[in-house]
Amino acid sequence: MVALLSGNEMNSRLYRILIIILPVLLSAHLLMLGCAAFQEYLGPSVSELTQAYTTPLFPASRPTPGKAVATSDCNLEFRSYKSTRWSDWQDASSGFGYSPQSTTEQIEQALCEEFRWEVLHNLYAAGGKQQFDHIIQGSTYSKALYFIVRLERLSEQSASDSIQLRLNYRFTPPPDQAYTFQRSFLEFPAFDLP
Secondary structure, eight states: OOOOOOHHHHHHHHHHHHHHHHHHHHHHHHHHHHHHHTGGGSOHHHHHHHHHHHHHHOOOOOOOTTOOOOSEEEEEEEEEEETTEEOOOEETTGGGTOOTTSHHHHHHHHHHHHHHHHHHTTTTEETTEEOHHHHHHSHHHHHHHHHHHHHHHHTTOOOOSEEEEEEEEEEOOOTTSOSOOEEEEEEOOOEEOO
């Protein structure tokens, strides 16, 4: 038969277990964070493991301090469907008259950074094919769509029937290469507005 433990005996056992487990967990956590900070110098299997551990802990899409110069510039563009025709592609903030120094431009660039992180980590493709269902279910796409619809309503334009978003990437060549830019576009499916 199992003997019942008194309150003091149970507390002392729990205390002993915590004294042993907590330092082990803390050490493992710090080791993983250290490996993530120096993953360039570790093998791909260790790098993969540390990314799998740290990405859910730190989901922000901010650039890591001390990283190299950006290799691309990204702008969020949109076009709207009104009166049986699509408009031309426009930049999200300057299309509504906001300056490059405005808070609206900063919000646009933050959305572009989130998209850039998702594209970099291949969240939109599987088996070499684009996965638009992953895009539309993502929070970044929803925020970008809301951003454009809100700007359209604030500018007192007539409401659109549909809106389509795209990312306009301009890749920066390495400093020792010729000064040429390559452009690439990632078009998202059109979204029908209610």
